[in-house]
Amino acid sequence: MKKIVILILLTTSITFGQKKLPNLKLQDINGKPVSLYNFTKNKTLVLSFWATWCGPCVNELDAIADQYEDLQDNGFELIAISMDDSRTKSRVKALVNGKDWPYTILLDPNQSLKRHLNFANIPYVLIVKNGEIVYTHSGYNPGSEEEIIEKFKQLK
Amino acid sequence: MHFKKYIFTILFLVSFYVYSQSSQKLNIGLETIMQYYVDDPVTGNFNGTNRFRSNNYFKFDYNVSKFSFGLQLESYYPQALLNYSPHLDKKIGIGTYYAAYKNKKLAVTLGYYYEQFGSGLILRNWEDRQLGINNALRGIRLKYYPTNKLNFTILYGQQRVGFKVSEGQIFGFDTNFDASSEQISLLMGLSYVGRYQNFKPLYTIDADHNRDFNPLTSAISGRINIAQGHIYANLEGVWKSKDNLVELGNIIGNKAFYGNALQLEAGYSKKGFGFTTTFRRLENMTFYADRQANGNTYNELIINYLPALTRQQDYSLANIYVYSAQAKLSFNPLNKAGEIGYQTDIYYKIQKKTFLGGKYGTKVALNISNWYGLAADFLTPYKRINTKFLAFGKAYFKDFTLEVRKKLNKNNKMIYTFIHSYYNKAMVEETHGEVKSNVVAAEWSHKFTGYKSMRAELQHLWTKEDKGNWAAALAEFNFNTHLGIFMGDMYNYGNPDENHQNHYYNFGGSYTKNGNRYAVSYGRQREGLLCVGGVCRVVSAATGFTFSANISF
Numbered sequence: 198m199k200k201i202v203i204l205i206l207l208t209t210s211i212t213f214g215q216k217k218l219p220n221l222k223l224q225d226i227n228g229k230p231v232s233l234y235n236f237t238k239n240k241t242l243v244l245s246f247w248a249t250w251c252g253p254c255v256n257e258l259d260a261i262a263d264q265y266e267d268l269q270d271n272g273f274e275l276i277a278i279s280m281d282d283s284r285t286k287s288r289v290k291a292l293v294n295g296k297d298w299p300y301t302i303l304l305d306p307n308q309s310l311k312r313h314l315n316f317a318n319i320p321y322v323l324i325v326k327n328g329e330i331v332y333t334h335s336g337y338n339p340g341s342e343e344e345i346i347e348k349f350k351q352l353k
Numbered sequence: 354m355h356f357k358k359y360i361f362t363i364l365f366l367v368s369f370y371v372y373s374q375s376s377q378k379l380n381i382g383l384e385t386i387m388q389y390y391v392d393d394p395v396t397g398n399f400n401g402t403n404r405f406r407s408n409n410y411f412k413f414d415y416n417v418s419k420f421s422f423g424l425q426l427e428s429y430y431p432q433a434l435l436n437y438s439p440h441l442d443k444k445i446g447i448g449t450y451y452a453a454y455k456n457k458k459l460a461v462t463l464g465y466y467y468e469q470f471g472s473g474l475i476l477r478n479w480e481d482r483q484l485g486i487n488n489a490l491r492g493i494r495l496k497y498y499p500t501n502k503l504n505f506t507i508l509y510g511q512q513r514v515g516f517k518v519s520e521g522q523i524f525g526f527d528t529n530f531d532a533s534s535e536q537i538s539l540l541m542g543l544s545y546v547g548r549y550q551n552f553k554p555l556y557t558i559d560a561d562h563n564r565d566f567n568p569l570t571s572a573i574s575g576r577i578n579i580a581q582g583h584i585y586a587n588l589e590g591v592w593k594s595k596d597n598l599v600e601l602g603n604i605i606g607n608k609a610f611y612g613n614a615l616q617l618e619a620g621y622s623k624k625g626f627g628f629t630t631t632f633r634r635l636e637n638m639t640f641y642a643d644r645q646a647n648g649n650t651y652n653e654l655i656i657n658y659l660p661a662l663t664r665q666q667d668y669s670l671a672n673i674y675v676y677s678a679q680a681k682l683s684f685n686p687l688n689k690a691g692e693i694g695y696q697t698d699i700y701y702k703i704q705k706k707t708f709l710g711g712k713y714g715t716k717v718a719l720n721i722s723n724w725y726g727l728a729a730d731f732l733t734p735y736k737r738i739n740t741k742f743l744a745f746g747k748a749y750f751k752d753f754t755l756e757v758r759k760k761l762n763k764n765n766k767m768i769y770t771f772i773h774s775y776y777n778k779a780m781v782e783e784t785h786g787e788v789k790s791n792v793v794a795a796e797w798s799h800k801f802t803g804y805k806s807m808r809a810e811l812q813h814l815w816t817k818e819d820k821g822n823w824a825a826a827l828a829e830f831n832f833n834t835h836l837g838i839f840m841g842d843m844y845n846y847g848n849p850d851e852n853h854q855n856h857y858y859n860f861g862g863s864y865t866k867n868g869n870r871y872a873v874s875y876g877r878q879r880e881g882l883l884c885v886g887g888v889c890r891v892v893s894a895a896t897g898f899t900f901s902a903n904i905s906f
Binding site for chain 1: 380381382384412414416467468469472473474477478479480482501504529531533538540578580585587618620622623624625626627628629631658660661662665667698699700701702716718764766798799800804805806808831834837863865867868869870903905
């Protein structure tokens with residue numbers, strides 16, 4: 198038990214070093230292969246990992262969509278990367294358009310980014326600046342999208 | 354002794370990370386799930402060998418210029434968690450490793466890799482730690498991208514099972530071509546997957562008459578994806594050569610059958626409205642890396658991905674009667690040849706300031722999912738079959754879901770869900786019974802000032818069959834964006850047997866920081882199916898503590 202507590206304290210105290218975002222091949226919303234770097238180079242933006250079956254993910258993206266137009270005026274940009282595999286991939290387009298989301302949508306149907314970035318649960322959010330990961334957050338509670346928006350303002 | 358060697362490796366790699374300047378290039382991911390099982394009046398005394406068990410994963414990835422190397426150590430200490438495959442019962446071992454090179458046109462991987470061709474009907478390798486699945490291939494894979502409109506993949510490998518690999522050898526080839534124009538997106542693909550496994554007299558019966566035994570089973574698939582403006586359509590077909598029937602662990606030497614799959618998806622979407630429908634037919638589409646693993650309960654050695662095409666339900670009562678795809682061919686104990694059916698989803702946003710829309714608009718989602726066995730003439734004593742192409746056989750599963758999301762005001766949101774379903778337990782689980790049920794759920798989420806929030810759920814299931822009615826409730830409170838607690842209960846008050854009117858409760862909390870997550874809970878789990886991504890695993894009734902941590906740096 199003591200060892201577990203020490204492990205937790207140790208890992209939470211290690212400052213998060215700048216990690217490079219891997220340049221993986223993903224798909225666009227039509228299934229066409231695209232390179233992640235083409236979307237992230239030379240800018241600061243938010244990457245949000247979600248799936249059609251993940252309730253909190255959809256809630257988080259709904260909450261940010263409501264303010265997106267205003268946020269864009271201040272340089273905010275979000276790319277929503279769907280982890281839907283072939284079981285639920287067909288719902289992505291219908292859901293995105295049905296909800297009228299303003300984001301660029303990319304698909305990672307065989308979890309390659311999940312393996313590279315080592316996250317277990319979604320929603321998972323990164324702020325990326327010039328190809329480097331400067332902030333990560335896991336999970337969503339109503340209102341926590343404000344923390345991401347604040348952090349973006351600070352890090353931009 | 355062996356164990357110490359691994360601990361030293363982990364400590365070395367972690368200190369390499371901490372002390373070297375190259376922490377930018379080394380990524381470490383740790384995940385642990387620990388459980389302690391207790392005796393309980395409802396789930397019974399724990400009769401297993403170790404009350405404390407843990408699944409631990411240590412993943413290291415190192416990138417330098419165009420090369421990358423990785424290692425995943427796994428430790429199931431002192432034994433894997435309940436309901437995981439006994440092939441994983443090893444105190445510590447090497448799960449996967451790889452060395453890779455990548456430039457603009459070429460990517461080469463040696464060691465373990467994960468690949469998917471098309472939608473996975475013919476080949477898919479993935480890892481799901483909750484289900485205990487890791488069917489990565491170990492061998493070599495080459496990917497070539499001569500232009501950004503054409504790519505080729507060629508691979509060879511043996512499939513991972515526990516800490517070993519399959520006897521069967523897998524060969525694969527895949528190509529994708531982008532023939533899009535400015536107005537239409539048009540993608541085409543072609544794949545081949547072959548599984549070569551020799552004759553095994555020990556597991557084969559009727560071998561004297563084995564005219565039908567071919568060590569190589571081949572599958573080929575073609576696909577087209579079209580999208581234009583608001584419409585899209587995808588078509589994929591798979592043909593599988595003769596593969597021997599496996600019954601009760603025995604390979605039938607003189608009976609082999611073809612398999613095929615057809616999947617058609619189409620959709621239309623525009624601002625505020627989305628529609629998608631998928632039709633799929635599967636006939637004898639189970640494809641294993643080792644023939645005798647056919648039908649194993651741990652989802653091991655499966656080459657392809659055949660998920661149930663049904664709605665992922667969020668609520669615990671809606672996950673009692675869950676469908677899994679019925680792709681196999683069998684004559685014993687039941688006549689089954691595959692499945693045929695469809696699923697339709699509709700998303701609609703009722704505009705704000707209308708009567709039904711209210712102040713903020715109302716979002717509605719509808720799902721209809723119907724699955725049937727294949728209609729066929731089974732000549733069971735002779736193990737011959739005659740299938741019809743489009744005929745629908747016995748109903749296996751039917752589901753109708755209506756979900757309504759409504760924002761009441763700045764701080765309050767509601768989600769109402771209604772589900773009506775039919776589940777043919779007799780055919781799907783190969784036991785007995787048919788269950789018709791209705792589930793109603795209401796969920797409320799509330800935002801306080803600062804970053805505090807809470808969420809509450811109430812659910813009810815009505816059925817006259819099986820275990821009768823259930824009621825469930827869940828409450829979650831978040832102190833800030835890092836810390837939260839929850840408690841919930843599922844109560845089978847309607848069970849016709851008064852002695853089994855049980856509560857299945859669960860409570861705990863979680864802490865997240867910088868993308869790392871720690872969670873602890875205590876609860877009573879009912880016997881049933883745990884399904885992730887349409888693939889299910891049986892879980893037994895158990896009660897105990899769970900601690901999990903997911904850390905990456």
